[in-house]
Amino acid sequence: MSIAEDRETPAVPAVRTEVEVAIVGAGLAGTVLALSLARAGRKVALVDPHRIHHDEFRAEKTRAEQMGLFEKLGLGPVFRSLVTPMTDLHVFRFGHLFERKQAWEYAFSYTPLVNGLRSALPPQVPLTVGKVAEVFTGPDRQRLVLTDGSVIEARLLVVATGYSEAVRRAIGVERIEESKAHSLTMGFDFAISPQEFGLQSLTFYGRRVADRIAFLTIFRIGERVRANMFVYRTVADPWVRAFRENPQKMLLELMPEIAERCGNFAVASEVEVRQVSLTTTQGHRRDGVVFIGDAFATTCPAQGDGIHRVLTDVDCLTTHIPAWFATPGMAADKICAFYDDPVKIAADERAMRASIYARRITTETGLEWRLRRLRNNTARHLMIFARRFREAGKPSDARPGVTGVAFDHSDEAGQELPAGPPLGT
Numbered sequence: 001m002s003i004a005e006d007r008e009t010p011a012v013p014a015v016r017t018e019v020e021v022a023i024v025g026a027g028l029a030g031t032v033l034a035l036s037l038a039r040a041g042r043k044v045a046l047v048d049p050h051r052i053h054h055d056e057f058r059a060e061k062t063r064a065e066q067m068g069l070f071e072k073l074g075l076g077p078v079f080r081s082l083v084t085p086m087t088d089l090h091v092f093r094f095g096h097l098f099e100r101k102q103a104w105e106y107a108f109s110y111t112p113l114v115n116g117l118r119s120a121l122p123p124q125v126p127l128t129v130g131k132v133a134e135v136f137t138g139p140d141r142q143r144l145v146l147t148d149g150s151v152i153e154a155r156l157l158v159v160a161t162g163y164s165e166a167v168r169r170a171i172g173v174e175r176i177e178e179s180k181a182h183s184l185t186m187g188f189d190f191a192i193s194p195q196e197f198g199l200q201s202l203t204f205y206g207r208r209v210a211d212r213i214a215f216l217t218i219f220r221i222g223e224r225v226r227a228n229m230f231v232y233r234t235v236a237d238p239w240v241r242a243f244r245e246n247p248q249k250m251l252l253e254l255m256p257e258i259a260e261r262c263g264n265f266a267v268a269s270e271v272e273v274r275q276v277s278l279t280t281t282q283g284h285r286r287d288g289v290v291f292i293g294d295a296f297a298t299t300c301p302a303q304g305d306g307i308h309r310v311l312t313d314v315d316c317l318t319t320h321i322p323a324w325f326a327t328p329g330m331a332a333d334k335i336c337a338f339y340d341d342p343v344k345i346a347a348d349e350r351a352m353r354a355s356i357y358a359r360r361i362t363t364e365t366g367l368e369w370r371l372r373r374l375r376n377n378t379a380r381h382l383m384i385f386a387r388r389f390r391e392a393g394k395p396s397d398a399r400p401g402v403t404g405v406a407f408d409h410s411d412e413a414g415q416e417l418p419a420g421p422p423l424g425t
C-alpha cells in the first residue's frame with residue numbers, strides 16, 4: 001500500500017523503530033491519544049508532516065462535557081492552561097435576550113491548542129516529523145515506511161489524519177459523503193477589546209429561514225474578541241462573497257441587536273471560511289488499524305461535537321488497548337470491539353443526528369418543518385414574554401435571570417433534539 005505522490009529519495013540512512021502503537025497524524029486526536037498512551041506506559045510513535053501544527057481555522061470553543069473528558073484522560077491541567085474559560089452565556093433569539101446561562105465553556109485557537117498539547121508530550125514520545133510513503137497492515141504487525149526511508153513497526157496502527165485522504169486511501173478505506181457541503185463555518189475578529197466587549201459569550205440565532213443561519217457566537221479568546229458564524233450555504237454562494245466583502249454591513253442587517261451589545265463594532269480580520277461535509281467511513285473493519293477523530297467521521301461544527309467525538313474515540317481506544325495487548329495478534333475481531341463500543345456509537349450517532357436535524361429545522365420549508373418551527377418558536381416567544389414580565393418589577397440594575405442549564409450546542413442549533421432512530425434505519 002504505497003502513497004506514490006509522497007515518495008522521495010531517502011536522504012539519511014534508514015532508521016528502524018519498534019513500538020507498540022504507531023499513530024499517524026498529530027492533530028487533536030493523535031496528540032491526545034499519544035499523551036494518554038504515554039501516561040499508561042505504552043511505547044508510542046507519533047508521526048506528522050509538520051513539527052508545528054499548521055495554522056488553520058478549526059474548532060474554537062468547547063464546553064464542560066469535553067472538559068470532563070480531558071480531565072478523565074488526565075489532560076485537564078494542560079487543557080486549562082491553553083484556553084479562555086467562560087461561565088456567563090447570553091443567548092438571543094428574535095432580537096431579544098432569551099436566556100442567560102451559567103455554564104462552563106472554553107475558547108481557544110486550534111493551532112496553539114494542538115501545539116500546546118504537543119509540547120506536553122514526554123521525551124519518550126517524540127514527534128516524528130515525516131510523511132508516510134508506504135503502509136502495510138496485518139493481523140500481527142503494522143509497518144510504516146516514511147519518505148526518508150525510515151521504518152516504524154508496531155502491533156497497532158492508529159490513523160488520525162483528519163480530512164487528509166492519503167493514508168486512508170493507501171490502506172483502502174472509503175469516505176462516504178452523508179451530506180455534501182452540509183454547512184459553512186465563518187470565523188472573524190471584532191475590533192473591540194475584551195474590556196469594551198465587557199461580556200463573556202453572546203449567541204444570536206438566525207431570524208428568518210431564508211437567511212440559512214444557524215447562529216452567530218461572539219466570545220473572548222485571550223485578548224481577542226472572536227466570532228464564529230454557522231450557515232447552511234456553500235462557498236460558491238454569492239451571499240458568502242458579499243459577507244466576506246462587508247461583514248459588518250451584513251451583520252447589522254441580519255442581527256441589528258449585535259450593535260446594542262457590541263457598540264460600534266467593526267470586523268478586524270479577514271473572514272475565514274470552511275465548508276464541512278458530513279462523512280462516515282466504509283471498509284474500516286480490518287486487521288491491525290484503527291481510524292479515529294475526523295479520519296473516521298466528520299460532523300457539523302455548529303453542534304460542537306467534533307471535539308467530543310475525538311475525545312470519546314481516544315477514551316474508548318485507551319479502554320480497549322490493554323485487553324488487545326494482553327493476548328497475541330491484532331486481528332479485526334479485536335479492532336471491531338472499538339467500533340462496536342456503545343459509548344463510541346452513541347457519540348457518533350448523536351453528532352450525526354444533531355447535524356442533520358439542525359440543518360432541517362433551520363432551512364426546510366415543508367409543512368412538517370414549518371409546524372415544528374412554529375411550535376418551538378411559540379414556546380420561545382412565551383419564555384421571552386415571561387422573562388420580561390418577571391423582570392418588569394425588578395430594580396433596573398438587577399441582573400437578568402440566570403439559568404443553570406448546561407450548555408448544549410445541539411439544543412442551541414437544533415432547537416429540539418429528538419431521540420430519533422439510529423442512523424441508517
Ligand SMILES: Cc1cc2nc3c(=O)[nH]c(=O)nc-3n(C[C@H](O)[C@H](O)[C@H](O)COP(=O)(O)OP(=O)(O)OC[C@H]3O[C@@H](n4cnc5c(N)ncnc54)[C@H](O)[C@@H]3O)c2cc1C
Nearest residue numbers: 025026027028029058059161162164293294301304306307
Ligand atoms: C471551521 C471548523 C470549526 C469547528 N468548530 C468546532 C467546534 O466549535 N467545536 C467542536 O467540537 N468541533 C469543531 N470542529 C471540528 C473539530 O475541529 C474536529 O473534529 C477536530 O479538530 C478533529 O481533530 P483530528 O485530530 O481528528 O484532525 P486534525 O486536527 O485535522 O488533525 C489531523 C492531523 O493529521 C496530520 N496529517 C494529515 N495527513 C497526514 C499524513 N499523510 N501523514 C501524517 N500526518 C498527517 C495533519 O498534519 C494534522 O496534524 C470544527 C471544524 C471546523 C473545520
